[in-house]
Amino acid sequence: MLLTGAEILVKSLLNEGVDTIFGYPGGAVLNIYDYLYKYKDKIKHYLSCHEQGAAHAADGYARSTGKVGVCIATSGPGATNLVTGIATAYMDSVPLVAITGNVSKDLLGKDSFQEVDITGITMPITKHNFIVKDINNLQETIRKAFFIAREGRPGPVLIDIPKDITSNKTEYKDLKPLEVEPKSKHITEDVLAEVAKYINESSKPLIYAGGGVINANATEELINFAEKLNAPVATTLMCRGAIPSGHRLNTGMIGMHGSNASNILATRCDLIIALGARFSDRVISDREFINNAKVIQIDVDPAEVNKNVKVDSFIIGDIKVALQRLIPLLDDKKNQEWLNTVDDLKLLAVTKNNNDNGEELTPKFLFEKLSDMDKGDFIIATEVGQHQMWTAQFFNFKTPRTLISSGGLGTMGFGLGAAIGAKVANPEKTVFNIAGDGSFGMNCNEFATAVKYNIPIKIIVMNNNALGMVRQWQSLFYEARYSQTTLDRATDFVKLAEAFGGVGFRVEKRDELENVLNEALAINKPVIIDYRIDSDKKVFPMVAPGAPIHQIINEEDLEC
Template identity: 55%
Template sequence: MLLKGASILVECLKEQKVDTVFGYPGGAVLEIYDELYKHQSEIRHILTCHEQGAAHAADGYARATGKTGVCIATSGPGATNLVTGIATAYMDSVPMVAITGNVAVSLLGKDSFQEVDIAGVTMPITKHNFIVKRVEDLADTIRRAFQIAQSDRPGPVLVDIPKDVTIKKAEYERQEPASISPMTEYISESALDEAVKMIRSARQPFLYVGGGAVISGANQEIVRFSEKLKIPVGSSLMGLGGFPGDHPNFTGMIGMHGTKVSNVCVTHCDLLIVAGARFSDRVVSNVSTFAKHAKILHLDVDAAEVDKNVMTAHHVIGDLNATFKALNERLQDFTIDNGGWLRAVQENKKKYPLRIVEDGRLHADYILRSIYEIAGDDAILTTEVGQHQMWTALYYPVRKPRTLITSGGLGTMGYGFGAAMGAQLGRPDKRVFNIAGDGSFRMNLNELATAVHYQIPMIQVVMNNQTLGMVRQWQTLFYEQRYSQTNLDDRGPDFMKLADAFGLPAFHVTTPEEVRPAIEAALRESGPVMIVCDVPKDDKVFPMVAPGASIEEVMLDED
């Protein structure tokens, strides 16, 4: 049938079973928004207060559901306002399709009103991007964008559509979405045999899981692998949930703010099995001392990550779930002789527990443990970036994949609120808590209006210490307490009055006794809620590894 470009776009979104898009209209996308109006019973559009909020919401929706998130913005500043959200998704391998409008094809490259070469701007932060100059190419481009976003290692794809392409007509014929198969063609018998040989010869193996464990859905096979071979398991920030956080074999996060147990395991293991992780500098710290006694076996879907940051002894390239299934089959009759190693790890867990402060004051660890005890597996946590993010990673036992959503690679302050909206809309069966510091929360608090308008029942928790806490921590430890531009105590806002202005209920928590009643009351609300928690300004995140130090040289609170 003969359809306008805007109609073709919406039909293609329906082909891909898109049920929710996030965006902000403007002149270059008016035709698209007119079509969305006609199809509002099939595709729900969430109007955010800012395009960055739309990108983060699409990201959170994707991470919580495993589907591809979609956001839309107009040309020029609308498109550039998506950039931080696209980069966030790129760094954490999140499937997203960002659709931007642009000036007419004849005006491209002429510095026209609200024109930006958004394809050029986003080239380094997208898995692929397109500018569609012919309406005849639009349908196939949209289909290809979704396939690229979801396949192999996922990531964001941008499709830039000039306005006249949305107006012109072309023939459209509906197609079923192409199936996305796990990447297994490079998982060779020889690669698996060598991996099995390394595992069989190890006496002190340690498994380090990254975000790929969550993305691939390999968590059950990884648990089977760990339990069968009695292998302790640590995680990157992005890997939390890829292995149950309350499992006896789990040692916690690795790296700069990793647990002492995990960091000691990496340093003293004789085989480090790395599953779906990229050896981030926040994990590795000093490369020359990282896993210095170990052979490294790298399992990953992306060959570009092998030997990029850390040299490995062997690798298997392919879908992690398929790789662990194959390894488990080959090792089903093997019993590893590492009981002494596992016992030593368990002893270290007792020797180096995370410190729980009980001095009568309100601290973040108590708030997070209370959320877990009350909401448990019915909750999804999103976070902003800073101390509260690390406290969440350390003290909240993430048991299931896709229940902790955070900006790991880019470290985007202001990410969490939009992500929480997207996650809550994508998973209405869960309650979403966004854990924020007051500094991060101030970055995108305008989206409170979005949550209230759509009555998104997310719970915003503000750890209010009246400072940019993580930066202050570094200033305390390494800059002789010169607190340059990190104090927020005289800058406001009054968060309780702010909640009232936006029209959502709020609870002000100042003592440990007030925490549980506030959480329970928030869970009874049918719309968005804010809980403002006053925590001490000089609470710090420990463990911590100083810059340039070995990850074994962990500073604990008593240090």
């Protein structure tokens, strides 16, 4: 069957199971968009306000489902506008395929109108990228791109297609997607036995669980593993929801804004078991505590093993498979003395700053209300900043893939697009975007996208008239010199919501919150809630940059 490159692309996407694309058209992708129009009954296209919003929406779609998210942009500025979204997906191991158009082959390398070397630009932030210069390679390139995005450690792949490739014709055959198998060839009996020996000899183990657990769909195995060992579980931001917040072994987040319990346990354990976690600088800080314990690492990506921390033993391979084969080799443990220590330290989890004495609006008050209302169908997207950390600390996550947040890159402006993608992928779920007023200002134009398609996401702007996290650092480490972090904007978020065609609410008193949330949930439209908090509210606990993980700053320390 002789088809144009544009039709081959669209039919190949259908073969990969794609039914949703986020994008923005332009001259270099007109042929592709013409076929998207012809196949609009099979692939739903969402027109974003900005290409970055399309990339974040595809990312949110992927994180909330485990499927590959797809976005498309034209050449030049359209392609470069995807870069931040691609980098965000890369840092958090999100399966994404970004498709860009380019000028025709004869115009490449000549500084042509809207030409840019997008494969060169994105080489450091993709698992792989392609420029298709021969139409005969197009179909196989698409199949490879989806395979690479999904296999092993997931990540973004970019396909750049010159315009003449989309109009040329070649033979097309219906081909099945390349099959992805869990990586297990290095999970041998010998390595399993060695790791099991370390675990069985331990009396104070700590499980350090990262986003790789969720990527591997290994959350059930994580819980079984923890319960067999009676070992506390400290999670990274990317792993929130992998074990329910209320589980007896969950000690909360670890790292710079981790719980007192998780951070102190990391210095008192005799074995750290890292599952799908990369020992990032925001978790381990100065690495001093690693010297106090043996370290085991299980990860699908061999590049992560011994990269940031020297380990005593490791398993390279799919975490789900590794845990399924490892658990039968482990002794059932009581570890009662260790568990008593865990329970004692968990009582330190709430500091004075996070208590809710008085009538002011606080982050904890908000998230307790949201947690009470969640019947297991809430997905929480976030922007980046204080509100992101409060979400991770205070919301009662019950299941995986319910926190959609930019961890590695820390992309302000991520949450709104991601919430749109998550809601499109999960129409039966209630999707919130928790934002700061600074982050929301980055990409608030995407609220128009939500209104256009009536995607009824609920945005809560934690409005403190400041770039809160940067202000917090200035308060603690720069003698309160608030350089360019007080926003002083006259933006009325209620009117902004209405101007875009949505619904706006404002909460200034505690007794208003529950009614506003109930009203927002009852409205089948996009909603913005302006939630006013004090600009000096800080995120605690906190570990100063570069300080040992157990040197924790709590609010009461500042009052001394």
